[in-house]
Amino acid sequence: PTQMAANLAAGLIDGYCVGEPWNSVAVEKGAGWVVATSEQLAPGHPEKALIMGGAFITRHRDQAQAVINALRESCAFCDAPENRPEVVKVLAGSGFFNGCESMLKKSLIGPFDPGTGQNWDASSFHIFHRREANxxxxxxxxxxxxxxxxxxxxxxxxxxxxxxxxxxxxxxxxxxxxxxPAAAPKPVSKPKKRKPLAHA
Incomplete structure (x- = not known):
């Protein structure tokens, strides 16, 4: 996905289907525009699934349940509009979206710019927990x-x-x-700076 916008700009591909923020990167580069979102093509469609084997669940029931609980809580947190700025910061600092904080905001906070001259409402772009998504x-x-x-x-x-x-x-x-539970905004604690080790 990280190479798609560059390949589109170079004329190596004519188009692509990918998740955000790579569509917005192409729009920002002036290399392309968004034809449609998956929500427009198939409203409410399932997209991601957590799959575990029966043997794993049998052997590690507590761990499997903990993963499900954490995932559901995370989805509820990400779906709350007041938490979206924090979600953007976490993703931007993850190392997977270097320099893409402004691009991440387009679909997570909005408005979404498809590159057609008219912005779209982004409130239904990502459905993490609403509409019984989980x-x-x-x-x-x-x-x-x-x-x-x-x-x-x-x-x-x-x-x-x-x-x-x-x-x-x-x-x-x-x-x-x-x-x-309905997730409230949670402050992210920053790690304390450690003193550099002295070398002999």
């Missing part, structure tokens, strides 16, 4: 199966078996899925 609902299961079949990842004859497998995973009582 819930494995039957509606999402049907959507996934329909899309898998439509794009040739599953044959229509496999639908019943795939649906049964999905239902087993999503209704499993192996783990408890708690409600994430």
């Amino acid at each position: 819930e494995p609902t039957s509606e999402r299961g049907r959507w996934l199966l329909d899309e898998f079949i439509a794009h040739g990842l599953l044959m229509p004859a496999q639908r019943a078996d795939a649906a049964a497998s999905l239902r087993d995973c999503w209704t499993s009582g192996a783990l408890y899925f708690p409600e994430a």
